Amino acid sequence: MKSRFTQGSNDMPNNNILIEVKELRTYFYLTEGVVRAVDGVSFSLERGRTLGVVGESGCGKSVTARSIMNMVRKPGRTVGGEVLYHRRNGDDTTEEIIDLLKLEPMGDEMRAIRGGEFAMIFQEPRASLSPVHTIGTQIVEAIRLHRPMTKAQAREHGIEMLRRVKIPRPEQIIDAYPHQLSGGMCQRAMIALALACQPALLIADEPTTALDVTTEAQILELMRELQATFETSIMYITHNLAVVAEIARDVMVMYMGKDVEFAPVDAIFHEPKHPYTIALLSSIPRIDVERDMLATMAGTVPDPYALPKGCPFHPRCPSRLPVCSQDIEVPYVFFDKGHRVRCHLYTAK
Amino acid sequence: MRTFVLKRILQAIPILFGISIIAFAIIQLPPGDYLTTYVNNLRSQGDVISDEQVKALEEQYGLNQPLYLQYWKWITNFVRGEMGQSFYWNKPVRSLIGERIALSMLVSLFALVLTYAIAIPIGLISATRQYSFADNLFTVLAFIGVGLPSFLVALVLMYFGNRYLGLSAGGLFSIEYMDAPWSLGRVLDLLKHMILPALIIGISGTAGTIRVMRATTLDELSRPYVEAARARGLREMVAVLRYPVRVALNPIMSTIGWQLPALVSGETLVSMVLGLPTCGPLLYTALITQDMYLAASFIMILSTLTVAGTLLSDILLAWIDPRIRFGGIQ
Ligand SMILES: Nc1ncnc2c1ncn2[C@@H]1O[C@H](COP(=O)(O)OP(=O)(O)OP(=O)(O)O)[C@@H](O)[C@H]1O
Numbered sequence: 198m199k200s201r202f203t204q205g206s207n208d209m210p211n212n213n214i215l216i217e218v219k220e221l222r223t224y225f226y227l228t229e230g231v232v233r234a235v236d237g238v239s240f241s242l243e244r245g246r247t248l249g250v251v252g253e254s255g256c257g258k259s260v261t262a263r264s265i266m267n268m269v270r271k272p273g274r275t276v277g278g279e280v281l282y283h284r285r286n287g288d289d290t291t292e293e294i295i296d297l298l299k300l301e302p303m304g305d306e307m308r309a310i311r312g313g314e315f316a317m318i319f320q321e322p323r324a325s326l327s328p329v330h331t332i333g334t335q336i337v338e339a340i341r342l343h344r345p346m347t348k349a350q351a352r353e354h355g356i357e358m359l360r361r362v363k364i365p366r367p368e369q370i371i372d373a374y375p376h377q378l379s380g381g382m383c384q385r386a387m388i389a390l391a392l393a394c395q396p397a398l399l400i401a402d403e404p405t406t407a408l409d410v411t412t413e414a415q416i417l418e419l420m421r422e423l424q425a426t427f428e429t430s431i432m433y434i435t436h437n438l439a440v441v442a443e444i445a446r447d448v449m450v451m452y453m454g455k456d457v458e459f460a461p462v463d464a465i466f467h468e469p470k471h472p473y474t475i476a477l478l479s480s481i482p483r484i485d486v487e488r489d490m491l492a493t494m495a496g497t498v499p500d501p502y503a504l505p506k507g508c509p510f511h512p513r514c515p516s517r518l519p520v521c522s523q524d525i526e527v528p529y530v531f532f533d534k535g536h537r538v539r540c541h542l543y544t545a546k
Numbered sequence: 547m548r549t550f551v552l553k554r555i556l557q558a559i560p561i562l563f564g565i566s567i568i569a570f571a572i573i574q575l576p577p578g579d580y581l582t583t584y585v586n587n588l589r590s591q592g593d594v595i596s597d598e599q600v601k602a603l604e605e606q607y608g609l610n611q612p613l614y615l616q617y618w619k620w621i622t623n624f625v626r627g628e629m630g631q632s633f634y635w636n637k638p639v640r641s642l643i644g645e646r647i648a649l650s651m652l653v654s655l656f657a658l659v660l661t662y663a664i665a666i667p668i669g670l671i672s673a674t675r676q677y678s679f680a681d682n683l684f685t686v687l688a689f690i691g692v693g694l695p696s697f698l699v700a701l702v703l704m705y706f707g708n709r710y711l712g713l714s715a716g717g718l719f720s721i722e723y724m725d726a727p728w729s730l731g732r733v734l735d736l737l738k739h740m741i742l743p744a745l746i747i748g749i750s751g752t753a754g755t756i757r758v759m760r761a762t763t764l765d766e767l768s769r770p771y772v773e774a775a776r777a778r779g780l781r782e783m784v785a786v787l788r789y790p791v792r793v794a795l796n797p798i799m800s801t802i803g804w805q806l807p808a809l810v811s812g813e814t815l816v817s818m819v820l821g822l823p824t825c826g827p828l829l830y831t832a833l834i835t836q837d838m839y840l841a842a843s844f845i846m847i848l849s850t851l852t853v854a855g856t857l858l859s860d861i862l863l864a865w866i867d868p869r870i871r872f873g874g875i876q
């Protein structure tokens with residue numbers, strides 16, 4: 198049975214799904230209270246596609262990513278939902294569906310998927326590499342963890358991967374330490390490390406936020422190229438909508454742990470439905486608009502321990518209705534092309 | 547790496563020079579000419595000392611020469627192992643110090659090894675199980691360990707160790723091995739006698755090292771590269787031991803340098819309480835009795851050892867940490 202959250206139009210049978218996330222909930226149990234970092238997020242991602250995940254700082258993007266990798270640690274816990282991984286065998290003939298959240302987080306099966314089939318790159322490339330080990334040590338380790346290779350073979354493969362991410366003199370750089378490389382080079386090395394085992398999914402958690410604009414453009418270009426060769430699906434987390442426009446095919450907008458809107462990238466930019474998405478779009482500074490016309494959103498992100506009742510956005514929402522502050526889950530409203538929104542404004546339709 | 551080692555060795559030379567000046571100044575410290583004091587001492591004990599003998603002694607110590615020449619004479623003799631005469635014991639300093647320095651070093655080294663062997667695993671457990679019962683227990687114990695004066699610990703441990711564990715409570719050798727030649731039995735006897743003093747000397751260092759290990763490991767555990775290692779599919783144990791612990795060990799290595807002086811001074815106190823035939827008690831009496839050649843030799847040797855230890859720990863640190871080896875953390 199096809200889920201309603203599966204993207205693509207309804208008349209086309211869709212069997213190209215890689216992961217389906219359903220009603221994901223991850224909470225942090227702190228002495229000050231419970232933080233509902235991810236509170237009901239559903240989406241699916243097809244093979245070879247890129248999903249952009251956007252939202253303000255603290256809205257739960259990274260926690261969503263870690264939940265998918267099944268590596269949420271105390272005091273956090275994934276308390277509900279499913280992460281269905283449609284795993285194919287080598288020649289794409291058979292497919293099995295695994296709920297990753299049912300696997301033991303540190304068990305062998307989950308660890309084989311983590312790094313082998315799902316890989317991740319992070320916001321601070323240099324800090325994501327051990328300062329006292331060479332790039333090569335870390336790449337070789339990652340490869341040998343998931344592939345039956347000797348050290349020499351893994352090193353060869355590592356050098357090849359460094360070449361693919363366009364690192365100059367890869368034979369030498371493989372023996373370099375992170376502090377000897379620039380941030381951009383470190384991120385390239387991280388990408389090489391992540392893609393070394395040909396993962397089906399690459400989760401990129403703000404991989405260019407710490408880099409300058411030129412390097413960012415180069416990294417984005419590189420990721421697009423590599424995606425074409427490796428046929429990797431990418432979940433690209435950012436709070437930069439311009440980056441999303443460049444790399445993503447679908448976009449999920451998150452607010453306070455909820456997936457408030459999901460749509461193909463064109464629809465997000467041209468027909469945004471959720472008042473939060475609209476506000477987010479109008480906060481992008483544009484050259485053709487006067488600087489002081491810059492729309493800034495009213496209010497700030499609410500206290501994570503005391504979420505507002507009903508729709509979490511209603512205290513800041515310019516078009517709020519009386520129903521928005523009522524203590525009910527905001528329903529999903531579906532439009533065509535997989536566009537969907539969680540907002541009471543559209544329930545009347 | 548080679549230039550780094552060379553640079554550090556060159557930097558140690560002025561330090562050693564400074565120390566030797568201080569040691570020499572100590573010799574000059576007591577009021578009056580120490581030879582006069584010495585001669586007076588002997589005469590008051592009824593010895594007959596001729597003026598010729600006094601002249602010869604003056605000649606030997608270069609007392610009639612300017613200060614810098616006296617210094618030069620002293621330091622060159624010192625380097626050759628001629629450390630002068632102990633006025634108090636009336637023996638060459640060298641014969642007094644010999645075995646004691648070796649035993650002191652042995653006890654201190656043993657204490658150092660014990661310190662790390664206890665502190666590193668405990669610090670690690672504390673960090674990986676933060677706020678657990680074990681962590682809280684070790685935290686309390688570590689604070690007590692830092693706070694208690696070592697002589698008190700020495701007395702208490704001596705009592706309990708002797709009473710309930712049959713560990714020897716004083717000296718470094720049993721009577722039958724006291725003046726025996728070296729043998730396996732004597733080594734074992736020495737080890738048995740060393741456990742208590744080493745524990746006592748090491749206790750405050752152990753407590754401190756536990757805190758350092760815990761704090762740095764905690765710090766490192768929350769770094770992105772640990773998360774990245776987990777995301778690669780590493781086992782938790784491997785991810786923790788291979789990465790953050792490896793990084794956290796670096797500052798521990800660099801503490802060897804400042805552990806050494808603490809060990810030496812701790813050793814003095816504890817050896818006096820336990821009556822160990824090491825340098826500590828001898829240095830203490832040397833200072834009390836103004837036995838200046840002996841005191842200066844001790845200070846010179848112990849300081850040199852400390853400088854050497856610091857040098858060694860620096861080189862070790864550079865060896866294990868590429869960020870230092872290649873010049874500065876960015
Ligand atoms: N280890 C943790 N302990 C406690 N709370 C946490 C922890 N990790 C995340 N949170 C909470 O979960 C919420 C979501 O955090 P998350 O890191 O997913 O935000 P984000 O959308 O990735 O933000 P950013 O853009 O700043 O990276 C935040 O309110 C945060 O305080």
Ligand SMILES: [Mg+2]
Pocket residue numbers: 258259260402
């Ligand atoms: Mg984040």
